[in-house]
Amino acid sequence: MAGGHHYRIAVEWTGNQGTGTSGYRDYARDHVIRIAGKPDIPGSSDPAFLGDPARHNPEEMLVASLSACHMLWYLHLCAEAGIAIIGYRDQADGMMAMESDGAGQFSGVVLRPQVTLAADANVEAARALHHEAHAKCFIARSVNFPVTVEPVFQSC
Numbered sequence: 003m004a005g006g007h008h009y010r011i012a013v014e015w016t017g018n019q020g021t022g023t024s025g026y027r028d029y030a031r032d033h034v035i036r037i038a039g040k041p042d043i044p045g046s047s048d049p050a051f052l053g054d055p056a057r058h059n060p061e062e063m064l065v066a067s068l069s070a071c072h073m074l075w076y077l078h079l080c081a082e083a084g085i086a087i088i089g090y091r092d093q094a095d096g097m098m099a100m101e102s103d104g105a106g107q108f109s110g111v112v113l114r115p116q117v118t119l120a121a122d123a124n125v126e127a128a129r130a131l132h133h134e135a136h137a138k139c140f141i142a143r144s145v146n147f148p149v150t151v152e153p154v155f156q157s158c
Contacts, residue, residue: 012036060142065096075135115153
């Protein structure tokens with residue numbers, strides 16, 4: 003493997019309500035994700051697991067990472083191909099399957115990019131670049147569940 007990148011983050015649990023994890027309902031799932039030089043990200047668990055709905059949860063962050071990674075690759079590839087993208091919005095959905103013992107795993111994520119192209123852009127070429135972006139997305143290449151892309155295009 004040629005080269006590489008390293009990512010360092012800190013996660014600190016901030017949910018001790020005085021008695022630590024003395025019982026399942028006795029602590030908050032709140033935590034802070036810290037990355038040097040960037041704003042803190044307030045985290046918690048999914049509300050289904052007693053988390054704070056006002057904070058980001060790991061499952062949402064995984065789906066957001068897949069969506070953002072795909073978008074960034076797609077924009078890059080379009081710029082290289084001379085395809086002008088005017089707007090991009092994704093409505094991504096992640097599905098998680100639960101086991102009877104409380105464990106779970108993602109069963110799939112669907113990305114639904116809504117892409118606004120410049121009036122003279124080649125729609126078919128723009129569509130094809132979604133396949134290449136998916137194949138290059140670092141996050142999609144790292145997960146063990148299907149990630150599908152269902153783009154919709156409009157011209158301005």
